[in-house]
Amino acid sequence: YNSLKQFGGHWSAGWSRLWLLRTQGSGEMHKRFAALNRKHGSTARIGPKFLITSDPELFKRMNAVRSPFTRGPWYSALKLHPERDNITSHVDERIHADLRTRMAPGYSGKENLHLENDVDEKLLQLFELISSKYVARPDEGVYRTMDLSRVTSFFTLDVISKIAFGQTFGFLDNDNDPFGYLANLEQFLPAIIVFGVYTELTNILKIPLLKSALPKSTDKRGLGRVMGFARERVQERFGPKPLARRDMLASFIARGLSQAELESETLTQITAGSDSTASALRITLHHLSTSPAILDRLLTELESAIAAGAISRPVIKDAEARTLPYLQACIKEGLRIHPPVSGLMAKRVPDGGATIAVDGVPKFAPGGTQVGWNSWGMMHDAEVFGADCEVFRPERWLAREGAEAEKERERVRRMTETVGLNFGYGRFGCLGRGVATMELNKGVAETLLRFTLQPCRLARPFNEKVIGFTVHTEMDFVVTGRETAEEKARVAKARREMCVDAGALPGSFES
Numbered sequence: 181y182n183s184l185k186q187f188g189g190h191w192s193a194g195w196s197r198l199w200l201l202r203t204q205g206s207g208e209m210h211k212r213f214a215a216l217n218r219k220h221g222s223t224a225r226i227g228p229k230f231l232i233t234s235d236p237e238l239f240k241r242m243n244a245v246r247s248p249f250t251r252g253p254w255y256s257a258l259k260l261h262p263e264r265d266n267i268t269s270h271v272d273e274r275i276h277a278d279l280r281t282r283m284a285p286g287y288s289g290k291e292n293l294h295l296e297n298d299v300d301e302k303l304l305q306l307f308e309l310i311s312s313k314y315v316a317r318p319d320e321g322v323y324r325t326m327d328l329s330r331v332t333s334f335f336t337l338d339v340i341s342k343i344a345f346g347q348t349f350g351f352l353d354n355d356n357d358p359f360g361y362l363a364n365l366e367q368f369l370p371a372i373i374v375f376g377v378y379t380e381l382t383n384i385l386k387i388p389l390l391k392s393a394l395p396k397s398t399d400k401r402g403l404g405r406v407m408g409f410a411r412e413r414v415q416e417r418f419g420p421k422p423l424a425r426r427d428m429l430a431s432f433i434a435r436g437l438s439q440a441e442l443e444s445e446t447l448t449q450i451t452a453g454s455d456s457t458a459s460a461l462r463i464t465l466h467h468l469s470t471s472p473a474i475l476d477r478l479l480t481e482l483e484s485a486i487a488a489g490a491i492s493r494p495v496i497k498d499a500e501a502r503t504l505p506y507l508q509a510c511i512k513e514g515l516r517i518h519p520p521v522s523g524l525m526a527k528r529v530p531d532g533g534a535t536i537a538v539d540g541v542p543k544f545a546p547g548g549t550q551v552g553w554n555s556w557g558m559m560h561d562a563e564v565f566g567a568d569c570e571v572f573r574p575e576r577w578l579a580r581e582g583a584e585a586e587k588e589r590e591r592v593r594r595m596t597e598t599v600g601l602n603f604g605y606g607r608f609g610c611l612g613r614g615v616a617t618m619e620l621n622k623g624v625a626e627t628l629l630r631f632t633l634q635p636c637r638l639a640r641p642f643n644e645k646v647i648g649f650t651v652h653t654e655m656d657f658v659v660t661g662r663e664t665a666e667e668k669a670r671v672a673k674a675r676r677e678m679c680v681d682a683g684a685l686p687g688s689f690e691s
C-alpha cells in the first residue's frame with residue numbers, strides 16, 4: 181500500500197487487484213481508466229505495484245530505444261501458443277529485440293512484392309461481396325442490411341493471411357467465419373485480461389490438464405484451427421519441394437526463424453493484425469457516414485483528385501492517399517476518437533525505481549512497479565487535441581495559415597505524434613503499422629466512393645465491448661450504391677418528373 185500511496189487512484193487499488201480485474205472485464209475499461217486519470221492525474225494507481233498513464237511523454241520515455249524500463253510480467257498473458265512465446269509475449273528483452281530485428285524486414289513491405297496488390301485484390305473482393313449481397317434497392321423491393329463489423333473483420337483477416345503466407349482463410353469467399361475464429365477470440369480475450377492481472381496464474385497453464393484446454397493446431401475450430409492453418413502454410417515452405425513465394429513468411433524463413441517459431445509468430449500476426457485494423461476501419465466509416473458535412477468534404481476531395489487524374493483506379497495507391505490532406509485528417513481522427521488497442525501493454529519500472537512527473541509534480545515509483553497505458557485517455561486529452569476532443573472533427577488536423585501559422589504547425593505536429601502512439605512507440609512499436617495504414621487509406625476512400633452507408637439504429641448504432649481490442653456487434657447499415665454525378669442528375673430529373681403530391685401532414689391549421 182505504502183509504496184505507491186503518493187499516486188492517486190481507486191481507494192481499493194493499494195491492497196487488491198479486484199478493482200482492476202472488474203474494470204477490465206466491464207467492457208468499458210477505456211472509459212473507466214480515462215475517468216480515473218482525469219480525476220487522479222496523468223499517472224494513477226490501478227492495483228498494488230500497478231499504475232496507469234495517459235501521459236504521452238511518460239509513454240515515450242518508457243518505450244524509447246535506450247530506456248531502462250522493460251516489458252512487465254503483464255506481457256506473458258499474450259502467449260497464445262501452448263508451448264511457445266511470441267514476439268508480443270517475450271518478457272526477455274534480448275530475445276524480443278533479436279526476434280524483432282529478424283521479423284521487421286518481412287513487415288516493411290520491401291521484401292513482400294505482392295503486398296499492395298494483395299490488399300487491392302481483397303478490397304475489390306469485399307466490394308464485390310457488398311454489391312452482390314448487401315446493396316439495398318428499396319424502390320425495387322430489395323431490403324437488406326449489412327453488419328459492418330463482420331465484413332470489415334473478414335476483410336482484414338483475409339488480407340493478413342494473404343500477405344503473410346499467400347493464401348487466404350476464405351472469410352470473404354464464404355461471407356462467414358469458417359473456423360469460428362471471431363467467436364473464439366471473443367471468448368479468449370477475457371482470459372488474457374485475467375492472466376494480465378493475475379500473472380502468477382500463467383503458471384497453472386503448465387498443468388497438463390489445463391494445457392490441453394488451450395488452443396492447439398489440431399483443433400477443428402477457433403484459434404486452434406487458425407493455428408493449424410498457419411502450421412500447414414509453414415510446412416509447405418519446408419520439406420523436399422518447398423513452396424517459393426516472396427512474402428512475409430519467406431522473409432522470416434530467410435532470417436532464420438525456425439519452423440516452431442514461425443507457427444507461433446504467424447498466429448500472433450493474425451491476432452495482432454486483424455482486429456485492430458478492422459476496428460479502426462469500421463469506426464472511421466461509421467463516423468464519416470454519420471457526419472454529412474464531413475463526408476461531403478471528403479468526397480469532394482476524392483472526386484476532384486480522380487478528375488485531376490491524381491488517383492489510380494480501381495483502387496487508390498497508398499502513396500496517392502498519403503497526399504490527400506482531408507483523407508489523412510479523417511483517418512487520424514478515426515484512430516483518435518476510438519483507439520483500436522486498449523490493452524495495458526504494461527512496462528516495468530527498472531530496479532532502483534523512477535521519478536514520474538504527474539501533471540508536473542514529481543512522484544517516486546519503486547522498481548518492479550508496472551505502468552500500464554491508457555490509450556483512450558491519451559487520445560482524448562483536451563490539452564493536446566482541444567476542448568472539443570470528444571467530438572469527431574477532422575478539421576482539427578488542418579493547420580491554419582496566417583499570423584499564427586508557426587504555432588498552428590506545432591499544434592498539429594504534437595497531435596500527429598500523439599495519435600501515432602496508438603501504434604506503440606520505439607522498441608515496442610507496432611511492426612504492422614505500414615500494412616494497417618495502407619488498409620485504412622484504401623479502405624476508407626474506396627468504400628465511401630462506392631457506397632452510401634446509413635446506420636440502421638442511430639440511437640444505438642452498435643454494441644461494443646472494449647477488452648484490449650474492441651468487439652463490435654450488430655453494426656447494421658443500409659448500404660446503397662453511390663450515385664456518380666451523372667446518375668445524380670438523372671435521378672433528380674426523374675424525381676422532378678414524378679411530381680407525386682402525397683399531401684401535408686393531417687391536423688395542420690390548413691386542414
Ligand code: HEM
Nearest residue numbers: 267268452453456457460525603604608610611612615616
Ligand atoms: C490500426 C491498426 C493497428 C494498431 C492500432 C496496432 C497497435 C499496436 C500496438 C499498440 C502494439 C504494441 C505496442 C507495445 O507493446 O507497447 C502493436 C504491436 C504489434 N503489432 Fe500492431 N497494430 C495495428 C495493426 C497491426 C497489423 C496490421 C499488424 C500485422 C500486419 C500488426 C502487427 C504487430 C506486431 C507483430 C506487434 C508486436 C511488435 C513487438 O512486439 O515488437 N499490427 N501494435
